[in-house]
Amino acid sequence: MFYATSILALAVLSLCVVYRHRARATYASLKFLLNGRRMLLEAAEKHKDAPFSVLIPGNRLHVVSSKEHWNDLNSTSITHLSSHAWSKQHFQPKYTFGYEWPDRRDVDGMPVVRAIKTMTNQWPELQQKFIGIIREELDQVFDANVLPDGSSEIPLWDTVKHFGSRINMLLMFGEVVANNPVTVDRGLKYLDETTLVGEAAKNLPTWLIPIATWLIRGNNQNQKHILDTIASETEKHYDALAFDPENARRKPNSILEALVHNLPDETNSGRIRFDMNTTFIASTTATPIMAAQLLQDIYAHPEYLPALREEVKGVLADPSANLSNLALLESFLVESIRTHCFLATSVNRVPLRSYTFSGGYTVPAGEIVTFYQQKVMSDDSIYRDAKRFNPERFKGTGKTSCDMGVEWPFWGNSKLxxxxRFHVTNVAKLVAIYFIMNYDAHFERTDNLNFEFREVNVPNPAAKIVLKKRRRDPEKK
Known part of the structure; x- marks a missing residue:
């Protein structure tokens, strides 16, 4: 609250002192910060399938949503419509990371992609480790919040965010890092601080950004700890390769180790530090958001719990279980992603030179263009009675949470x-399976389970769920 109040106060000060001549634009961008999701919805209702634009903090956002616009985005080279340029504007690395990115990313990003795929293909080996983290953390938070009747009232978002972040750290950096409580705590704080610094950098004049950054981060010990951890783990893996080059042939235990195997020349250590830091910041929150909102939907429809429990029985004890074969749970997840659509937009790009869509709409160089996926996912012509949550909407249809295309743009397009995505959805399903097999549950309140900020819809940290243990490890019975 202190951070948010400080940033808001500085934003108001900048409005009064610096932006007197731009008061309207500044007001509009601050309005987007607080109510962007509603602004996009109202503009889309007005413009139908036509493109439109809104002022956002630090730039102008051009919004498209038709199939024709999707095809244009899908067929245009990323050297023209740049994802990297958008990431640079979004993350504000000069302030959030402490170092500047080049205007174009000339380094091939495939080693990172290959490293991620290498580890996500090891799901059977990782599943039991993930379950161990979930069990350990839930046991601790349950015992810390026990009620007189033996049940426990826990903060869902903070709980899922904490063990979700540990799972992500295990995948990225290995078990030693994921099991270090100091590193996990500093990593979570670093994520929160990076989000706030990024927003401050987009909303405040340049001369106020260092002040806001200091108010948020202080001496920046959390970022330093994570960067030092990445550097130390990178050095350890390069030392192992130098000692025995055959180590590159064995299965890596983390994305970082896989990336070192892909880039065996130690001169790449600086690049790896940059890539892993960026990937850590960009990847950590999606899984817990998706998992928490899936749990909201499952426990809002308790009539489906018997069928779900029957479907997933035995999965937690079977590392070889294929989570894609759970038709009802998959349908729940797809419908949860569709209705919450926690990211209202996808396929964010910045034209490096002026870009004109086939229909004639032009986006100036340096501004942002995005695909409005929330409009697609709430379209009655695509999804019948789209505003209603239907747990069985996709059961037996063959549609999965990892699909891609104009009717499911959540994961980007064919260019990027x-x-x-397979790891994120599998972990969300694994979390749901653990909860429903081990607990009966209900929410303390069913209103305000989520809140909106900018164009996102995320779990409310104040929302609490009441858990009652069913029995120990019933999936093994």
């Missing part, structure tokens, strides 16, 4: 698809 999210390489971690």
């Amino acid at each position: 698809a999210c390489p971690g």
Whole structure:
């Protein structure tokens, strides 16, 4: 709250002192910060399938949503519509990371993609480790919040975010890092600080950004700890390769180790530090958001719990279980992603030179263009009675949570698809399976389970769920 109040106060000060002549534009961008999701919805209702634009903090956002616009985005080279340029604007690395990115990314990103795919293909070996983290953390938070009747009232978002971050750290950096409570705590704080610094950098004049950054980060010990951890782990893996080059042939235990195997020349250590830091910041929150919102939907429809429990029985004890074969749970997840659509937009790009869509709409160089996926996912012509949550909507249809295309743009397009989507959805399903097999549950309140910020819809940290243990490890019975 202190951070948010400080940033808001500085934003108001900048409005009064610096932006007197740009008051309207500044007001509009701050309005997007607080109510962007509603602004996009109202503009889309007005413009139908036609493109439109809105002022956002630090730039102008051009919004498209038709199949024709999707095809244009899909067929245009990323050297023209740049994802890297958008990432640079979004993350504000000069302030959030402490170092500047080049205007173009000339280094091939495939080693990172290959490293991610290498590890996500090891799901059977990783599943039991992930379950161990979930069990350990839930046991601790349950015992810390026990009620007189033996049940426990826990903060869902903070709980899922914490063990979800540990799971992500295990995948990225290995078990030693994921099991270090100091590193996990500093990593979570670093994520929160990076988000706030990025917003401050987009909303405040340049001269106020260092002040806001200091208010948020202080002496920046959390970022330093994570960067030092990445550097130390990178050095360890290069030392192992130098000692025995055959180590490159064995299965890596983390994305970082796989990346070192892909880039065996130690002169790449600086690049790896940059790539792993960026990937850590970009990847950590998606899994817990998806898992928490899936749990909201499952426990809002308790009539489906018997069928779900029957479907997933035995999965937690079977490392070889294929989570894609759970038709009802898959349908729940797809419908949860569709209705929450926690990212209202996808396929974010910045034209490096002026770009004109086939229909004639032009986006100036340096501004942002995005595909409005929330409009697609709430379209009654695509999804019948789209505003209603139907747990069985996709059961037996063959549609999965990892699909791609104009009717399911969540993971990007063919130019740049999210390489971690199978891991994210599998972990969300694994979390749901653990909860429903081990707990009966209900929410303390069913209103305000989520809140909106900019164009996102995320779990409310104040929302609590009441858990009652069913019995120990019933999936093994």
